[in-house]
């Protein structure tokens with residue numbers, strides 16, 4: 111079992127990111143059993159849910175004449191427009207039923223401000239509004255964050271980068287994550303993660319306590 115200063119952060123294991131979902135990540139469902147195995151090795155697990163109001167700024171449907179996967183310029187920067195996904199309270203926003211982490215201590219819901227997206231579990235896309243997760247983790251003595259889930263190149267990468275920026279030692283578990291890979295986004299994400307000092311690991315090594 112991991113030390114009390116380690117946390118496993120499971121990102122967005124929700125139906126809309128699974129095959130058949132509104133914003134499906136290819137083979138996204140394959141990470142659920144891996145996440146369950148990993149969770150057995152951690153006394154401290156935190157989950158996230160993408161959790162948008164129906165009028166959310168990241169939905170292409172809320173921008174006249176725009177289609178999903180285009181980008182638009184918003185006051186806080188460039189925003190990819192997505193299909194409508196993870197609307198608060200809908201089945202698509204629910205956590206996968208096979209996720210078996212009854213000991214998860216907290217669920218961080220992100221993207222709930224209508225005019226700001228939040229890929230990251232720590233900081234919204236305006237890069238200044240905190241979700242409160244860094245403060246919570248610091249207050250309970252966490253030093254190291256293990257991130258995985260969906261999608262590697264968006265919410266997992268942004269969360270890992272922000273965990274690192276917040277001063278936590280950070281590990282991204284590659285085989286417990288799957289990517290969207292839009293216009294080279296996966297390679298870009300790994301470059302940024304490496305440059306920031308985020309470690310890249312496999313679940314077997316994490317479970318063996320070798321990373």
Ligand SMILES: [Zn+2]
Nearest residue numbers: 160168196221
């Ligand atoms: Zn979203």
